[in-house]
Amino acid sequence: MIGEVTVPGIPVATVARLPSYLRALRDLVARGVEKTSSVELAELSGVGPAQLRKDLSFLGSFGTRGVGYDVGSLAQYIADALGLADEHRIAIVGIGSLGHALANYSGYSQRGFHLAALLDASPDVVGRDVAGIVVEHVDALEDVVAREGVSIVVLATPAAHAQAVATRVVAAGVKEILNFAPRALQVPTDVDVRGVDVGSELQILAFHSQARALAEASAQS
Amino acid sequence: MIGEVTVPGIPVATVARLPSYLRALRDLVARGVEKTSSVELAELSGVGPAQLRKDLSFLGSFGTRGVGYDVGSLAQYIADALGLADEHRIAIVGIGSLGHALANYSGYSQRGFHLAALLDASPDVVGRDVAGIVVEHVDALEDVVAREGVSIVVLATPAAHAQAVATRVVAAGVKEILNFAPRALQVPTDVDVRGVDVGSELQILAFHSQARALAEASAQS
Numbered sequence: 001m002i003g004e005v006t007v008p009g010i011p012v013a014t015v016a017r018l019p020s021y022l023r024a025l026r027d028l029v030a031r032g033v034e035k036t037s038s039v040e041l042a043e044l045s046g047v048g049p050a051q052l053r054k055d056l057s058f059l060g061s062f063g064t065r066g067v068g069y070d071v072g073s074l075a076q077y078i079a080d081a082l083g084l085a086d087e088h089r090i091a092i093v094g095i096g097s098l099g100h101a102l103a104n105y106s107g108y109s110q111r112g113f114h115l116a117a118l119l120d121a122s123p124d125v126v127g128r129d130v131a132g133i134v135v136e137h138v139d140a141l142e143d144v145v146a147r148e149g150v151s152i153v154v155l156a157t158p159a160a161h162a163q164a165v166a167t168r169v170v171a172a173g174v175k176e177i178l179n180f181a182p183r184a185l186q187v188p189t190d191v192d193v194r195g196v197d198v199g200s201e202l203q204i205l206a207f208h209s210q211a212r213a214l215a216e217a218s219a220q221s
Numbered sequence: 222m223i224g225e226v227t228v229p230g231i232p233v234a235t236v237a238r239l240p241s242y243l244r245a246l247r248d249l250v251a252r253g254v255e256k257t258s259s260v261e262l263a264e265l266s267g268v269g270p271a272q273l274r275k276d277l278s279f280l281g282s283f284g285t286r287g288v289g290y291d292v293g294s295l296a297q298y299i300a301d302a303l304g305l306a307d308e309h310r311i312a313i314v315g316i317g318s319l320g321h322a323l324a325n326y327s328g329y330s331q332r333g334f335h336l337a338a339l340l341d342a343s344p345d346v347v348g349r350d351v352a353g354i355v356v357e358h359v360d361a362l363e364d365v366v367a368r369e370g371v372s373i374v375v376l377a378t379p380a381a382h383a384q385a386v387a388t389r390v391v392a393a394g395v396k397e398i399l400n401f402a403p404r405a406l407q408v409p410t411d412v413d414v415r416g417v418d419v420g421s422e423l424q425i426l427a428f429h430s431q432a433r434a435l436a437e438a439s440a441q442s
Contacts, residue, residue: 204303212396
């Protein structure tokens, strides 16, 4: 019943939705629910049922008609497909206000990650204990990456420092960067960058707000 | 995804990239640069030049062959397209670690937003001054939305409270929600939700990390 993981054949947009399915499935596991339907799982994940079924079809053949999905085994399968069977060790660079919040994020271990190190350049922060980890100086970045086996770096530096840090992160052999600094990063093509920018998210909402207002004005004229 | 188009005829994927172009253009304005090329602007925005030209083509006709884009007027045009000519007033609900970081985000005004209110349910936080704003009790949500003319709500509550707060936000007439709580929200179809989930972003990177490892193993076998 479990097929092979065909990683290269999964569309990027499907990969981006898998964490939502996994999150919903783990919520069901926590509530003791053993079976779910595509309609229920889709609603819990914030997508349509057809989208869910199509996405899961890229992973293999799941579910039994009239019975639905086995919650536990589907969760495990998606976790494996996402590569969460391996431990991913994370370092956060930039322990300002946002870096503090990211360090205190409680979901790392339950979602397959281990927060291994925190780094900053400021003497106000270096040496302090944040979320149970002593902040190290960013000058030691390469040593920390090697010592801790860091595979993912979260960048929460000011925009002006982000590129310089990213260049060092890449030189240290890290291939995965989650960038919270509000600027685009230039990295080699074999490095993955996911960018999260609060201002950009708000501007996208502003666009939809204006589009709605224009549509309503047009409907009334 | 083809065919998913917002009201004015601009594809959603294009809308999602406009903030990056605007950010890069405003950086150029700040540096006193008056002209740019599609190659330069694309690199500063983290996309390919063909993608940039295609995206801008949805907005209208820009640039002069051999001369490039006028930085200031293109920035203004994108800002107008995004609806940033209007002031968008924001309330943040949930002033924990992440809510504090979001309240202290320094980019609101320069990116077209005004942080108008902060709300929380905890007596430890309500009444305290955070980023120059006194935190109000979430029981007053509807009054605060009306009083401040809030058009965008940022949700930074624990997952368990996110849906209940979102339901009240929608009932108060807000159509735009930026959700940092790690769960999907059920909202009416005329409400826009953008979700930012740190755990999901890390899991997407973990997938790409595993895909790379598998491809390398396969190339060596």
